[in-house]
Amino acid sequence: MHRYRSHTCGELRAADVDTDVRLSGWLHNRRDLGGILFIDLRDHHGLVQLVARPGTAANEALSHLTKETVVRVDGKVMSRGADNVNPELSTGEIEIEVTEVEVLGAAEQIPFTINADDGVNEERRLEYRFLDLRRERMHRNIMLRSAVISAIRQKMVAQGFNELATPILSATSPEGARDFLVPSRLHAGKFYALPQAPQQFKQLLMIAGFDRYFQIAPCFRDEDARADRSPGEFYQLDMEMSFVEQEDVFQVIEKVMTELFEEFGNGRHVTSPFPRIPFREAMLKYGSDKPDLRAKLELVDVSAVFADSGFKAFAGKHVRALAVPDTAGQSRKFFDGLGEYAVEQGAKGLAWVRVGEGGELAGPIAKFLTEEDVKALTEALGLVPGHAVFFGAGDFDEVSKIMGAVRVEAAKRAGHFEENVFRFCWIVDFPMFEKDEETGKIEFSHNPFSMPQGGLEALNTMDPLDILAWQYDIVCNGTELSSGAIRNHEPEVMYRAFEIAGYSNEDVEREFGGMLRAFKFGAPPHGGIAPGVDRIVMLLADEPNIRETIAFPLNGNAQDLLMGAPSEVDESRLKELHLSLRKPQPAKPAAK
Secondary structure (H helix, E strand, O other), X not given: OOOOOXXXXXXXXXXXXXXXXXXXXXXXXXXXXXXXXXXXXXXXXXXEEEEEOOOOHHHHHHHOOOOXXXXXXXXXXXXXXXXXXXXXXXXXXXEEEEEEEEEEEOOOOOOOOOOOOOOOOHHHHHHOHHXXXXXXXXXHHXXXXXXXXXXXXXXXXXXXXXXXXXXXXXXXXXXXXXXXXXXXXXXXXXXXXXXXXXXXXXXXXXXXXXXEEXXXXXXXXXXXXXXXXXXXXXXXXXXXXXXXXXXHHHXXXXXXXXXXXXXXXXXOEEOOOOOEEEHHHHHHHHOOOOOOOOEXXXXXXXXXXXXXXXXXXXXXXXXXXXXXXXXXOOOHHHHHHXXXXXXXXXXXXXXXXXEOXXXXXXXXXXXXXXXXXXXXXXXXXXXXXXXXXXXXXXXXHHHHHHHHHHHXXXXXXXXXXXXXXEOEEEEEOXXXXXXXXXXXXXXXXOXXXXXXXXXXXXXXXXXXXXXXEOEEEEEEOOEEEEXXXXXXXXXXXXXXXXXXXXXXXXXXXXXHHHHHHHHOOOOOOEEEEOOEHHHHHHHHHOOOOHHHHOOOOXXXXXXXXXXXXXXXXXXXXXXXXXXXXXXXXOOOOOOO
């Protein structure tokens, strides 16, 4: 028999009754019923129940061991009998009567419970992450992540893509976030940068003629944590294709995402094909460029209704309305609750009216609306009895943010929200440029390397603020999975686009010389995208926080509490790297 096990803890069944077996694993739980010990033994593959009879050496050994001790046990497979079957376990029809025990790894008293959720805080869990990962939910999430990545690779290869590696140590990047810098020992005073993304290298691979590239790529950005963003590092399905237009990229990614979410979504429906929603339409209808389409409500711009209105609170402002049907049975608590929610999002309040049986409007602001206002709102919103209408007024961005959140919350509270579904969409037609409100300067609105729609002619003849880019985002259930673009591969177009944003040719050549040089030696039209693996798994696992899908994440302050990173280094190491430190000075106490 094998030194440690003849079977795993998850594979024994009724057909194995009377078989002598050897198992190894962790003591998951222990119950003493009248001197008979029942032990749950756990390994990577599952859980099995052990039985140790009173007066046996096995009972004596197992009664004193702490939970999470690693043991090897020998024993015989016994039937539990029909009345004692545990249907929640794959091994629930059998148990192992233990004859011999060997301790393989003793465990100290554990700092939190493994076999149940004891509410321990995240900092403690991350400090003992190796224990936290023993929990069933965390183990399941990490195994889901492994299976998803394996499936992604298979699906990309099946579509003719080749997995190619790109450098980790490279030059600083213009991606927009802060780089993580690595000092050079051989080149004093110079630094490598960890890649924010393989953007330039994957484009260079297209120029080199590899046609279809992908990689499960590590990316490093020195940015703050959010629920859907891990600080420090993350992984993405990075891909690029040559001789393609926007729809070609969409077809590849839609196929991969649809198959992936159908395979691992536990029966949740995937809506396909993914709708294409222009950026400006998304902001107007949903108040967001990452709309949650599970909410079956849309915003409507009613600014024109109130442009010359006597209702001074709305006059001259951007006004968005949200009509919610079937609210006749809703109490005042429903309206007040949404008002409180809007205030939490930054609003000063939430104006509303409701439509009565005769089409009349009632509510806090109804008395301020003229007959013309009511008629115009009824036509614009398609109002019928039972509708409630919520209003937001202010500047465009502020109203979009607040009413976009209210739209989703109102849909959930009023029963217009679709559960158990993955609703994807593409956000397209992003503006190429925007104006800085403070300086009035024209700048890139998003990705400076996107191809402008209309190419060089558009750059030379159109108002920059009217130029759209061949740029797109993929969104699922209100979560942005990635941005992508058809790339600007023509040097003269690149020079002109940067000129509009205030960069000279010399600036462009200094910052992006490698890419420009490559473009001048025959670059194919190409484009790509890079959906985030961490966010994909977060959605599939139905986890609200991205750190629950990563084996060893940093905490919200970008610290590794398990390994103690970031850490100080000694003076000799700094000297070797030609570095000296300038630490922040402590604040001086205020004068009395």
